[in-house]
Amino acid sequence: MKTPYNVNTQNNCTDCSFRAERPFCNMAAPAVKTLDAIKFTAVYPKGSVLFVEGEQPRGVFIVCSGRVKLTTSSSEGKTLIVKIAEAGEVLGLSGTILASAFEVSAETLEPSQINFIRREDFIGFLGTHPEACMHTAQQLSEKYHSAQREIRSLGLSQSTSEKLARLFLDWCLRSGEATPKGTRLKVLLTHEEIAQMIGTTRETITRLLSDFKRRKMIEIKGSSMFVQMASLEALVTI
Amino acid sequence: MKTPYNVNTQNNCTDCSFRAERPFCNMAAPAVKTLDAIKFTAVYPKGSVLFVEGEQPRGVFIVCSGRVKLTTSSSEGKTLIVKIAEAGEVLGLSGTILASAFEVSAETLEPSQINFIRREDFIGFLGTHPEACMHTAQQLSEKYHSAQREIRSLGLSQSTSEKLARLFLDWCLRSGEATPKGTRLKVLLTHEEIAQMIGTTRETITRLLSDFKRRKMIEIKGSSMFVQMASLEALVTI
DNA sequence: GAGCGTGGGTGACGACCGTCACTCGGCGCG
DNA sequence: CGCGCCGAGTGACGGTCGTCACCCACGCTC
Numbered sequence: 001m002k003t004p005y006n007v008n009t010q011n012n013c014t015d016c017s018f019r020a021e022r023p024f025c026n027m028a029a030p031a032v033k034t035l036d037a038i039k040f041t042a043v044y045p046k047g048s049v050l051f052v053e054g055e056q057p058r059g060v061f062i063v064c065s066g067r068v069k070l071t072t073s074s075s076e077g078k079t080l081i082v083k084i085a086e087a088g089e090v091l092g093l094s095g096t097i098l099a100s101a102f103e104v105s106a107e108t109l110e111p112s113q114i115n116f117i118r119r120e121d122f123i124g125f126l127g128t129h130p131e132a133c134m135h136t137a138q139q140l141s142e143k144y145h146s147a148q149r150e151i152r153s154l155g156l157s158q159s160t161s162e163k164l165a166r167l168f169l170d171w172c173l174r175s176g177e178a179t180p181k182g183t184r185l186k187v188l189l190t191h192e193e194i195a196q197m198i199g200t201t202r203e204t205i206t207r208l209l210s211d212f213k214r215r216k217m218i219e220i221k222g223s224s225m226f227v228q229m230a231s232l233e234a235l236v237t238i
Numbered sequence: 239m240k241t242p243y244n245v246n247t248q249n250n251c252t253d254c255s256f257r258a259e260r261p262f263c264n265m266a267a268p269a270v271k272t273l274d275a276i277k278f279t280a281v282y283p284k285g286s287v288l289f290v291e292g293e294q295p296r297g298v299f300i301v302c303s304g305r306v307k308l309t310t311s312s313s314e315g316k317t318l319i320v321k322i323a324e325a326g327e328v329l330g331l332s333g334t335i336l337a338s339a340f341e342v343s344a345e346t347l348e349p350s351q352i353n354f355i356r357r358e359d360f361i362g363f364l365g366t367h368p369e370a371c372m373h374t375a376q377q378l379s380e381k382y383h384s385a386q387r388e389i390r391s392l393g394l395s396q397s398t399s400e401k402l403a404r405l406f407l408d409w410c411l412r413s414g415e416a417t418p419k420g421t422r423l424k425v426l427l428t429h430e431e432i433a434q435m436i437g438t439t440r441e442t443i444t445r446l447l448s449d450f451k452r453r454k455m456i457e458i459k460g461s462s463m464f465v466q467m468a469s470l471e472a473l474v475t476i
Numbered sequence: 477g478a479g480c481g482t483g484g485g486t487g488a489c490g491a492c493c494g495t496c497a498c499t500c501g502g503c504g505c506g
Numbered sequence: 507c508g509c510g511c512c513g514a515g516t517g518a519c520g521g522t523c524g525t526c527a528c529c530c531a532c533g534c535t536c
Contacts, residue, residue: 072390076475080393082386094379103386126372133371134364140378141332147385148320148341152310154392155318155437158494160523190483199393201524206485237314396524398493428513439494444515 009043009113010064012036022088024062024135031129038121043113050091050106050114057095057102059118063087066112070104071196081197083146084109090139096122097136109188154199158237163198164208165235168218172229181219182226247281247351248302250274260326261380262300262373269367276359281351288329288344288352295333295340297356301325304350308342309434319435321384322347328377334360335374347426392437396475401436402446403473406456410465419457420464 010016013036019025027035039062044050050061053072061068068085082104085091095102096119108114117125126133149170157163168185176183189197191205212218217231248254251274257263265273277300282288288299291310299306306323320342323329333340334357346352355363364371387408395401406423414421427435429443450456455469 072386072394074394074475076396078394078396078475080390082389094382097375097379098383100383103383103390126375127368130365130368130371133368133375137335137364137371137375137378140375140382141335144332144378144382144385145336145338145341147382147389148310150389151320151385151392152318152341154389156310156312156316158314158316192483202484203486203525204523207523210485237312237316429515430513440514441495441516442493444513445493448515 009041011041013039013115016064018064018087024088024090024139027129027131027135031125031131034125034129035117035132038125039115039117041113041115043111044108046108046110048108048112050108051102053102053105055102057092057099057119059116060093060096060122061091061106062115062117063089063091064113064115066114067109068112068114069107069109069193071107072104079196080199081193082150090136093136093140093143156237160198160200160204161208161211162235162237163200164194164205164212165232167194167198168225168227169229169232169236172227176227176229179226182228185225185227186223187220187225188223247279249279251277251353254302256302256325262326262328262377265367265369265373269363269369272363272367273355273370276363277353277355279351279353281349282346284346284348286346286350288346289340291340291343293340295330295337295357297354298331298334298360299329299344300353300355301327301329302351302353304352305347306350306352307345307347307431309345310342317434318437319431320388328374331374331378331381394475398436398438398442399446399449400473400475401438402432402443402450403470405432405436406463406465407467407470407474410467414465414467417464420466423463423465424461425458425463426461 010018013019013025013032014029016022016025019032025032025035041064044066050068051057063085065087067087068089068091069081070083070085070091071079071081073079085106091106092102094100099119126136153163153166157166171185172183176185178184187194191209192202195202195205209218209220212232213220215231217228219226248256251257251263251270252267254263257270263270263273279302282304288306289295301323303325305325306327306329307319308321308323308329309317309319311317323344329344330340332338337357364374391401391404395404409423410421414423416422425432429447430440433440433443447456447458450470451458453469455466457464
């Protein structure tokens with residue numbers, strides 16, 4: 001079924017064709033039925049802000065399709081992209097559970113279907129469905145893991161090129177496609193955004209990319225990037 | 239009751255005098271009874287290693303008393319202290335839940351009582367006691383929050399002095415004691431360890447501390463530090 | 477086609493901080 | 507007592523990268 005912004009929407013979770021592959025949503029029928037009863041489905045265009053750092057959580061957001069950028073900003077206006085959330089992830093969990101302010105902001109990077117569940121409904125859901133509670137603990141564990149990796153990368157890297165190399169390697173593992181010319185990645189971010197992912201500046205990214213190109217560690221063709229993973233690994237000391 | 243290493247031990251959770259103030263342990267009687275049945279209590283001296291980064295989790299560790307240093311290291315030998323865990327925290331949760339390798343190492347900073355629960359027992363416990371599952375989700379949410387703060391600090395700080403200022407302010411909020419001479423902190427870490435907390439070197443910490451002293455932002459008397467929080471806040475741009 | 481906004485490329489400069497090397501004081505131990 | 511170790515303080519030096527400034531290419535609207 002087609003809707004605004006050209007997104008295939010899944011109107012209810014029970015019939016959702018992706019459910020099996022979504023760790024959080026993949027629950028037994030009764031739980032899914034409850035989920036269906038308490039969720040609000042919406043489709044957002046690119047650039048929509050789901051919530052803002054510091055705001056009191058009204059509930060959780062389940063990313064059904066699309067990608068969502070999670071950021072945190074300094075008062076100086078400098079922005080750090082903490083994570084790009086993909087389909088299947090649940091956003092705003094920790095704030096909702098602890099009833100404490102969101103620690104990041106969330107903005108869609110492309111047209112996305114997002115299910116919203118109000119805080120009271122969600123807490124009740126966890127209380128009545130142990131399965132949902134377990135899945136929530138798993139989601140949180142994964143978020144914690146990825147936060148931990150981010151801390152490692154930010155705190156232990158010797159140089160900016162190392163951080164960039166680690167970012168690319170991470171992308172390769174997550175969504176790379178092996179080809180004879182190296183691992184292929186679709187890069188859908190601007191230099192500015194890449195810079196914000198590793199806490200540096202646009203200029204530095206531009207320079208590092210040409211450096212990597214010159215050293216034949218990467219090759220760029222349109223929005224595709226071919227990565228020689230072995231050469232990048234040599235830059236990483238962790 | 240006194241035991242080795244001069245630590246007061248709580249031999250069982252049911253009678254534990256601290257239970258009410260420990261978010262995780264504070265459960266209804268039946269759950270606590272189960273907890274008692276599956277836990278193993280031990281008292282470790284300072285410097286004991288509970289687990290090591292990369293290891294497959296055997297279970298979770300509940301800190302009953304003492305402090306535990308959580309670290310991650312690069313292959314170059316550089317170490318980052320991710321967090322100092324205090325009494326009441328549960329360690330190894332995310333790894334145990336996801337059955338994936340520990341992402342940090344844990345080492346006691348002082349004699350500590352630690353309860354261990356084997357993975358199978360813990361997972362079973364979560365399944366049979368919804369309350370325990372909720373408390374686990376809360377623990378994980380808190381860990382995620384603090385990881386998030388760490389990411390902000392590492393990624394958005396303009397300078398090392400800013401990171402150090404933010405670390406001290408964090409300590410003040412957590413355990414500071416207001417006095418006429420400023421907020422008093424007990425500093426039980428070496429310069430080396432402070433450096434590892436913010437991803438810098440010992441020399442830089444030494445220099446920054448004398449700088450802060452010169453600028454009358456802090457004063458050091460033995461193991462006490464008196465902090466002028468307002469002046470440090472001026473260094474922080476976040 | 478002109479004008480404008482956005483993303484990318486590049487040079488010059490300088491501060492910050494990591495590295496190395498050395499010193500010093502305190503403490504425990506044989 | 508002398509020795510060695512550890513934590514701390516300090517100086518010199520050099521590389522990295524953030525900052526500022528400018529230019530260019532492309533795509534959009536009017």
